[in-house]
């Protein structure tokens with residue numbers, strides 16, 4: 024669901040200016056190079072999609088409240104520039120999977136940084152062929168197209184940095200303290216609140232593109248989850264005890280993702296890895312990992328320079344793990 028042109032983005036940006044007060048209609052029309060009637064027309068349109076905007080003949084316009092729906096122009100208006108991630112944002116009411124939508128854009132040659140959100144997904148998918156339940160308006164379901172100059176084994180860095188960035192964003196937006204379960208689950212009070220699905224198209228030694236898919240359970244109540252997930256899944260709302268503003272969360276999440284992606288591309292993955300290690304609940308624990316029909320047990324020791332998990336097995340040797348299903352032993 025996209026609002027008209029970038030006029031809407033510019034109007035919302037002005038209405039969200041730091042003083043948060045009135046913005047005169049004639050100032051807006053001058054700055055945007057359109058008539059006052061055109062500004063009024065766009066304000067009416069914004070109202071029709073749920074923005075509460077007060078209008079006064081002498082003072083201009085004032086933003087009172089925003090709808091709990093994602094609008095591409097509004098998300099763009101809230102983000103700082105310049106940036107790579109979020110340079111282009113598209114919001115769909117419904118998709119099969121946002122990873123598929125991004126994949127199509129990638130094959131059509133779209134530049135990196137484009138982000139696709141869906142209010143709901145019909146066939147959202149998770150890691151290891153699982154499905155990802157994506158009910159309308161309850162969470163953030165989105166994918167990002169990246170074209171990093173990395174070799175295929177280094178792509179774990181992108182996932183690790185995304186988990187670190189999303190954790191920081193949730194903390195900033197809600198004061199909650201998620202922990203990271205390797206490789207990329209975010210947990211609060213032992214319940215999973217977010218997951219990442221990284222898919223890539225690559226040749227032997229060159230990555231063509233990466234699709235970074237992120238699912239954050241934001242405003243579900245426990246009754247919104249199916250019975251089989253009721254003990255393991257949670258949402259930010261359940262943990263915080265109040266509804267979380269999804270659009271405000273998007274702003275922080277995309278800004279933090281952009282920051283850490285830049286660090287990875289600039290060769291500063293080590294800094295990201297150190298932060299990841301300090302918030303990862305997996306390290307130091309006894310774990311079982313099911314991977315490609317194998318079952319490994321041991322102690323999760325550390326990350327290798329590419330973000331893979333180093334597991335000290337029960338036989339004493341070190342295994343480098345890049346995927347699989349990990350269970351932390353009690």
Ligand code: BTN
Nearest residue numbers: 120147148149150165218236238
């Ligand atoms: C996991 O923890 O298993 C990863 C879940 C990833 C879910 C997100 S939702 C947006 C994007 N589109 C998908 O189909 N999956 C990812």
